[in-house]
Amino acid sequence: MKRYLALICLVISGYSTAQDDDVLKTYVSHSINELREFVAIPNDATEHADINRNLTWLTNKFNARGFNSSILPTQGESLFFAALPMEDNKPTILFYMHLDGQPVDPTKWDQPNPYSVVLKSKDGNQWKKQPFDSLANNLNYDWRLFGRSTSDDKGPIVMLLNAIDLLKRNNVTFPFNVKVILDSEEEKGSRPLPKAVKEYRDLLKADFLVINDGPVHVSGKPTVVYGCRGITTLTLTTYGPMKPQHSGHYGNYAPNPGFQLAQLLASMKDAEGKVLVNGYYDGISLDAPTTEILKNVPEDAATINGYLAIKTPEKVGGFYQESLQYPSLNIRGLGSGWIGEKVRTIIPESATAEIDMRLVPESNGNRLKDLVKTHIQNQGFFIMDSIPTKEERMAHEKIITITEGSVTNAFRTDLNNAYGNFLVNVLKDSFGDDVVQIRIMGGTVPIAPFINELQIPAFIVPMVNPDNDQHSPNENLRIGQLAYGIKAFYGILSTKMN
Amino acid sequence: MKRYLALICLVISGYSTAQDDDVLKTYVSHSINELREFVAIPNDATEHADINRNLTWLTNKFNARGFNSSILPTQGESLFFAALPMEDNKPTILFYMHLDGQPVDPTKWDQPNPYSVVLKSKDGNQWKKQPFDSLANNLNYDWRLFGRSTSDDKGPIVMLLNAIDLLKRNNVTFPFNVKVILDSEEEKGSRPLPKAVKEYRDLLKADFLVINDGPVHVSGKPTVVYGCRGITTLTLTTYGPMKPQHSGHYGNYAPNPGFQLAQLLASMKDAEGKVLVNGYYDGISLDAPTTEILKNVPEDAATINGYLAIKTPEKVGGFYQESLQYPSLNIRGLGSGWIGEKVRTIIPESATAEIDMRLVPESNGNRLKDLVKTHIQNQGFFIMDSIPTKEERMAHEKIITITEGSVTNAFRTDLNNAYGNFLVNVLKDSFGDDVVQIRIMGGTVPIAPFINELQIPAFIVPMVNPDNDQHSPNENLRIGQLAYGIKAFYGILSTKMN
Numbered sequence: 001m002k003r004y005l006a007l008i009c010l011v012i013s014g015y016s017t018a019q020d021d022d023v024l025k026t027y028v029s030h031s032i033n034e035l036r037e038f039v040a041i042p043n044d045a046t047e048h049a050d051i052n053r054n055l056t057w058l059t060n061k062f063n064a065r066g067f068n069s070s071i072l073p074t075q076g077e078s079l080f081f082a083a084l085p086m087e088d089n090k091p092t093i094l095f096y097m098h099l100d101g102q103p104v105d106p107t108k109w110d111q112p113n114p115y116s117v118v119l120k121s122k123d124g125n126q127w128k129k130q131p132f133d134s135l136a137n138n139l140n141y142d143w144r145l146f147g148r149s150t151s152d153d154k155g156p157i158v159m160l161l162n163a164i165d166l167l168k169r170n171n172v173t174f175p176f177n178v179k180v181i182l183d184s185e186e187e188k189g190s191r192p193l194p195k196a197v198k199e200y201r202d203l204l205k206a207d208f209l210v211i212n213d214g215p216v217h218v219s220g221k222p223t224v225v226y227g228c229r230g231i232t233t234l235t236l237t238t239y240g241p242m243k244p245q246h247s248g249h250y251g252n253y254a255p256n257p258g259f260q261l262a263q264l265l266a267s268m269k270d271a272e273g274k275v276l277v278n279g280y281y282d283g284i285s286l287d288a289p290t291t292e293i294l295k296n297v298p299e300d301a302a303t304i305n306g307y308l309a310i311k312t313p314e315k316v317g318g319f320y321q322e323s324l325q326y327p328s329l330n331i332r333g334l335g336s337g338w339i340g341e342k343v344r345t346i347i348p349e350s351a352t353a354e355i356d357m358r359l360v361p362e363s364n365g366n367r368l369k370d371l372v373k374t375h376i377q378n379q380g381f382f383i384m385d386s387i388p389t390k391e392e393r394m395a396h397e398k399i400i401t402i403t404e405g406s407v408t409n410a411f412r413t414d415l416n417n418a419y420g421n422f423l424v425n426v427l428k429d430s431f432g433d434d435v436v437q438i439r440i441m442g443g444t445v446p447i448a449p450f451i452n453e454l455q456i457p458a459f460i461v462p463m464v465n466p467d468n469d470q471h472s473p474n475e476n477l478r479i480g481q482l483a484y485g486i487k488a489f490y491g492i493l494s495t496k497m498n
Numbered sequence: 499m500k501r502y503l504a505l506i507c508l509v510i511s512g513y514s515t516a517q518d519d520d521v522l523k524t525y526v527s528h529s530i531n532e533l534r535e536f537v538a539i540p541n542d543a544t545e546h547a548d549i550n551r552n553l554t555w556l557t558n559k560f561n562a563r564g565f566n567s568s569i570l571p572t573q574g575e576s577l578f579f580a581a582l583p584m585e586d587n588k589p590t591i592l593f594y595m596h597l598d599g600q601p602v603d604p605t606k607w608d609q610p611n612p613y614s615v616v617l618k619s620k621d622g623n624q625w626k627k628q629p630f631d632s633l634a635n636n637l638n639y640d641w642r643l644f645g646r647s648t649s650d651d652k653g654p655i656v657m658l659l660n661a662i663d664l665l666k667r668n669n670v671t672f673p674f675n676v677k678v679i680l681d682s683e684e685e686k687g688s689r690p691l692p693k694a695v696k697e698y699r700d701l702l703k704a705d706f707l708v709i710n711d712g713p714v715h716v717s718g719k720p721t722v723v724y725g726c727r728g729i730t731t732l733t734l735t736t737y738g739p740m741k742p743q744h745s746g747h748y749g750n751y752a753p754n755p756g757f758q759l760a761q762l763l764a765s766m767k768d769a770e771g772k773v774l775v776n777g778y779y780d781g782i783s784l785d786a787p788t789t790e791i792l793k794n795v796p797e798d799a800a801t802i803n804g805y806l807a808i809k810t811p812e813k814v815g816g817f818y819q820e821s822l823q824y825p826s827l828n829i830r831g832l833g834s835g836w837i838g839e840k841v842r843t844i845i846p847e848s849a850t851a852e853i854d855m856r857l858v859p860e861s862n863g864n865r866l867k868d869l870v871k872t873h874i875q876n877q878g879f880f881i882m883d884s885i886p887t888k889e890e891r892m893a894h895e896k897i898i899t900i901t902e903g904s905v906t907n908a909f910r911t912d913l914n915n916a917y918g919n920f921l922v923n924v925l926k927d928s929f930g931d932d933v934v935q936i937r938i939m940g941g942t943v944p945i946a947p948f949i950n951e952l953q954i955p956a957f958i959v960p961m962v963n964p965d966n967d968q969h970s971p972n973e974n975l976r977i978g979q980l981a982y983g984i985k986a987f988y989g990i991l992s993t994k995m996n
Contacts, residue, residue: 245806248726248940250806250940251856251940252771252821253811255810258763258851262764263764265756265761265764266757304751308748309888309892314750320751324751328749332846336831336833338831348831352837353756354836356749358749380769393808393809394809395809442744
């Protein structure tokens with residue numbers, strides 16, 4: 001999962017008694033050992049043999065906890081599936097995590113092998129290597145484990161395994177049937193997933209889905225995320241003379257494709273960033289309780305604006321979380337002729353804008369693309385899906401070529417869902433702290449089609465620190481997050497729903 | 499000089515008697531030999547020794563015709579100057595041509611050595627090499643001489659030398675004092691010229707300037723050009739978040755620099771291509787006789803639009819020649835983020851437009867730049883001349899960095915100038931054909947500062963065929979144009995002004 005915010009991490013507060021704390025620390029210690037072992041198996045999904053070694057490790061570990069596990073073949077790498085013995089009278093929880101990791105470039109890391117976990121303490125602004133045996137006397141929750149996938153996403157898998165151990169030690173009766181599905185190609189876009197979920201629909205059947213991926217909110221507080229935006233793209237190209245022409249000979253005569261494109265783009269958004277395409281925001285309405293939940297996310301404009309270095313944000317929403325409730329229309333790229341050192345005094349042949357549209361559940365991607373196309377047509381453009389010929393150029397005043405990208409739709413679970421309320425309450429009770437509820441995150445996760453296919457309520461319950469540098473060199477996991485994760489899974493699997 | 503139009507060449511018609519024709523052919527034959535000799539000396543101005551060899555050749559050739567010649571040192575390559583003995587009671591004509599040529603890449607030419615002239619006849623669509631001795635019996639005016647600078651601009655120099663010979667043979671008394679200045683760095687932008695003309699102002703003193711460079715009008719008719727547009731440039735950069743941001747996380751929140759730029763550019767021009775910047779066209783008015791002269795240029799919209807492959811041109815002028823009477827505002831380049839295969843789903847950090855403005859005499863470049871800057875300020879932008887710091891980004895709503903290019907102003911001689919009328923009448927009488935009068939050509943020539951410094955009326959009287967492929971491989975000169983040039987120079991130097 002992509003980070004949705006990553007600024008600073010605050011310390012997680014606990015409420016346990018001193019005795020509970022000691023027991024927990026035993027399991028945290030064990031999870032450190034298990035995570036070192038797991039991370040040691042490289043997990044770039046382009047290496048089939050490595051993925052298989054991870055699957056074998058997982059089979060052993062889950063089976064040892066009483067799970068029945070299966071390797072599910074797909075069109076790509078196989079998925080890992082495990083379930084505890086089912087009981088008919090219990091609701092079923094399905095956990096989704098992923099075993100693959102981002103590729104590594106060891107030369108960019110501050111350690112020789114990104115797959116060999118290094119323990120570090122912070123000394124001022126410097127991370128300092130520590131021997132693992134120093135943890136025996138001092139299990140410092142602020143120290144960190146550096147290595148690929150410590151946070152994204154092997155850490156949470158190990159947290160679940162150790163929470164199961166602690167639950168078993170305490171003879172807790174699970175209020176749910178427990179299923180686990182682990183993706184092998186999440187970092188490559190989970191391409192086999194939509195088809196696999198159709199094939200294994202019966203096996204995956206559950207009452208709700210809990211995704212343990214990505215970091216908790218930047219405030220460091222317990223977090224539940226109810227959805228994420230989708231995405232689709234458009235490439236727009238306008239045309240000038242058929243070949244680039246000398247700007248002296250034809251300036252004021254040959255139409256300039258950059259001005260045509262600028263005029264079109266300017267017609268799509270007002271000065272405050274609101275999309276002017278008819279119907280673009282149709283179907284979206286935020287009632288007072290929803291707005292209240294958005295406002296309750298502990299973040300402030302000054303911090304976000306300072307991070308972006310902007311004076312004033314766009315005005316689609318009144319504040320950051322509100323802005324994510326709407327589909328966006330973003331120019332991710334512009335190109336025409338040459339800029340900078342290569343600049344030439346020409347009237348360019350064409351001008352191109354690369355557009356991406358982040359989707360919300362109210363705005364189906366194909367519907368939005370149609371609205372934009374209608375808008376473009378209303379601006380007087382003749383729309384084509386190929387490069388115009390000379391004859392076509394001479395037959396139409398203004399021509400645009402539109403290339404459409406595929407659609408990944410959004411998903412969003414209702415804020416009032418009973419399982420969502422259950423998760424929020426469990427986290428609140430486990431940590432004695434407010435739970436940050438994110439109605440929808442801005443980015444897009446590749447499991448959205450999977451969720452939409454299963455048609456069950458889905459929630460992201462992240463377990464790792466927001467400054468974990470996932471996807472980057474020196475990815476790390478705060479040891480305290482292992483305690484956090486074990487407690488969170490423990491709470492979920494030990495609390496009976498009302 | 500840059501080509502201002504280059505489509506097709508029509509045959510030049512002559513009116514001479516059969517006897518005159520035979521005499522002329524003798525001089526055309528001689529000029530072919532002299533041009534082969536001259537072209538054989540490479541003339542890329544980056545090769546100082548080659549330029550010197552050209553200067554020596556010219557000194558010999560002009561001195562042989564009774565000129566007094568001088569090599570004028572400059573900050574770059576030396577200029578060549580020659581004058582016939584002066585008589586106080588005659589007006590002085592100054593001819594400007596250039597001895598340097600475009601660099602050559604022999605691998606792109608259809609002959610081994612671009613400096614060794616090859617004679618060719620056209621066989622269908624194919625050029626076919628011919629032996630030079632075949633010219634003795636058949637001096638075919640449609641055959642061509644292929645080689646660097648045959649047209650641009652050694653051909654016209656040789657035409658002048660041979661016209662002088664013919665004038666002397668016929669014992670013509672020159673009605674003018676004759677001065678010749680030959681540039682050595684025209685193809686490199688004539689950088690030393692503005693300073694040199696200040697230094698040699700007294701030597702260059704004349705009543706009018708005739709520039710023999712570039713091709714005649716595409717119609718092939720005798721042509722007089724009264725001016726050319728100037729140029730200046732602006733680079734405009736708008737800003738989004740300080741670093742590129744994930745378009746999911748911040749789409750709808752972080753301002754997009756591409757939309758800011760599009761809105762600004764869209765405000766600068768209307769849908770028909772007319773500049774909306776206040777005062778941009780101030781001072782330009784075309785009276786009926788001027789419009790008549792513009793309309794008399796024998797060209798039609800269908801041909802030009804077909805060449806450009808456009809349905810409708812911009813509407814700054816009602817037709818091509820009229821459009822050149824106004825300053826242009828052209829987007830020569832656009833860039834932001836990435837397009838095509840490299841596209842990334844980001845909100846880019848900045849967006850840049852490269853603008854060029856072709857100038858006319860009414861629109862001083864610095865004044866136009868100030869008008870554009872005022873327009874940008876009125877759109878709510880804070881204007882800077884450097885990249886904004888974080889603090890500056892956070893202090894201003896919309897920031898733009900403007901980088902200004904230098905100004906080369908336009909020049910244009912009055913259509914009613916007595917020397918202009920004289921040249922038109924001479925060409926009309928010499929060829930018995932209408933003379934195409936171009937009030938201003940669209941492109942910019944580097945000698946404009948030189949002309950503006952001398953403050954004398956200046957006229958471009960081109961001598962070569964419009965399809966000469968100057969600046970390209972296989973540059974060529976139609977043999978008939980040697981006859982054309984000798985006759986044109988003969989007419990100018992044998993006709994007394996009324």
